[in-house]
Amino acid sequence: MANRSNRPSALNAPSAAAPSPEVDISGTGASSKVTARLPSGESVEVLLYGATVISWKSDGGKVENLWVSDAAKLDGTKAVRGGIPVVFPVFGPPPKDHATSALPQHGFARTSRWEFLGKSSSEDALDASSVKLDFGLYSSNLSDEAKKAWPYDFGLVYSVTLSKEGLQTVVNVRNEGTKVFEFQLLLHTYLRVKDISKTTVTGLAGVPYVDKVLDATTHTQSSPTLSITGEVDRVYASIPQDTTTVLEDGKPRFDVVRDNVDDTVVWNPWKEKAAALSDFEPKDGFQQLLCVEVGSVQGWQKLEAGDGFEGGQLIKSLL
Ligand SMILES: O=P(O)(O)OC[C@H]1O[C@H](O)[C@H](O)[C@@H](O)[C@@H]1O
Numbered sequence: 001m002a003n004r005s006n007r008p009s010a011l012n013a014p015s016a017a018a019p020s021p022e023v024d025i026s027g028t029g030a031s032s033k034v035t036a037r038l039p040s041g042e043s044v045e046v047l048l049y050g051a052t053v054i055s056w057k058s059d060g061g062k063v064e065n066l067w068v069s070d071a072a073k074l075d076g077t078k079a080v081r082g083g084i085p086v087v088f089p090v091f092g093p094p095p096k097d098h099a100t101s102a103l104p105q106h107g108f109a110r111t112s113r114w115e116f117l118g119k120s121s122s123e124d125a126l127d128a129s130s131v132k133l134d135f136g137l138y139s140s141n142l143s144d145e146a147k148k149a150w151p152y153d154f155g156l157v158y159s160v161t162l163s164k165e166g167l168q169t170v171v172n173v174r175n176e177g178t179k180v181f182e183f184q185l186l187l188h189t190y191l192r193v194k195d196i197s198k199t200t201v202t203g204l205a206g207v208p209y210v211d212k213v214l215d216a217t218t219h220t221q222s223s224p225t226l227s228i229t230g231e232v233d234r235v236y237a238s239i240p241q242d243t244t245t246v247l248e249d250g251k252p253r254f255d256v257v258r259d260n261v262d263d264t265v266v267w268n269p270w271k272e273k274a275a276a277l278s279d280f281e282p283k284d285g286f287q288q289l290l291c292v293e294v295g296s297v298q299g300w301q302k303l304e305a306g307d308g309f310e311g312g313q314l315i316k317s318l319l
Pocket residue numbers: 079092105106212233234265266267291293
C-alpha cells in the first residue's frame with residue numbers, strides 16, 4: 001500500500017520552478033572571470049582584472065555586442081584592449097600639477113584586480129529576466145605603486161546588470177577617507193559594428209567637443225550625424241540629451257544612454273594607430289569597432305570626505 005504521508009502534498013509540491021539566471025566563476029588568479037547567463041540565453045562575462053566586461057551577448061545569446069582584440073591580454077599583464085575597461089581616477093594622460101599626475105594613462109581601475117561582491121537576482125519568475133553583478137575595488141586592494149601615486153581612501157562598487165533590454169554598467173565612488181579628492185570616470189566601451197564605413201552616430205549635434213586628432217581645441221558639431229571616415233578621437237562635453245545612437249546602414253544599432261554623467265568620447269584608431277598598438281589584432285579590426293565612452297571627463301568630480309557619486313550607462317542592442 002502506498003504510504004500517503006510520503007507523498008508531497010499539493011501545498012508543498014514545488015511549483016514549476018521558474019528558470020533563474022546562472023552565474024559561474026571560472027579561471028584562477030588574474031584570469032578569473034564571472035559569467036552570467038539569463039534563461040533566455042543573453043550573457044555577460046566580466047574579468048576580475050579591471051572588472052572588465054569582455055563579452056555581452058544579446059538576442060538570446062546570438063549577437064556579440066562588444067569588440068575585443070584577438071591579441072588582448074586577459075591574464076592581468078595589461079589593460080584589456082576591448083570590452084569595457086573602467087577608467088578611474090583620471091582619463092587620458094594625467095595633467096601635470098594635479099593629484100593624479102603620477103598615475104598612468106586612464107588611471108589604475110582597469111589594471112587592478114577587483115573583488116566579486118556577489119549577484120542579486122530575484123528568484124521570482126517575473127525577474128528571471130535580469131541579473132546584477134557587483135564588483136568592488138578599495139584603496140586597500142591597490143598595488144603599493146598605485147597607492148603611493150594616489151594616496152586617497154576610496155571605495156568603488158561597479159554594478160553590471162544584464163537584462164533582455166540591455167547591459168547597464170554603473171560605478172559608485174565613495175570617499176572613505178578624511179581628505180577631499182577629485183576624479184574623472186569613464187566607461188571605455190568598444191562596441192562591435194559590422195562595417196565602420198556604414199556606421200554613423202547621432203545625438204551629438206550642436207555639442208562642443210575637443211578634437212584630439214585635429215588640433216586639441218574645441219569645435220562644435222554642426223551636422224546631426226557623425227560619419228566615421230578616418231581616425232576619430234573626440235571628447236564631447238556637457239551633452240544635453242541622454243542618448244547617443246550608433247546606426248548601421250542608417251538603422252539604429254545601439255542606444256547608449258548616459259546616467260548622471262555628461263560627457264562622451266568617440267574613438268576609432270583607424271589604420272595607422274591600430275598598426276602601432278601591439279595588442280590590437282586583427283590589424284584591420286578597426287573596421288569592426290567604435291568606442292562610445294560615457295563618463296565625466298571634462299573637469300573633475302570633487303568628493304568631500306564621506307560623500308559618494310554614482311554614474312554610468314545603459315546600452316541597448318537594437319537589432
Ligand atoms: O590605448 P589606451 O590607453 O587604451 O587608450 C585608448 C584611447 O582611449 C580614449 O579613447 C582616448 O580618447 C584616446 O586618446 C586613447 O587613444
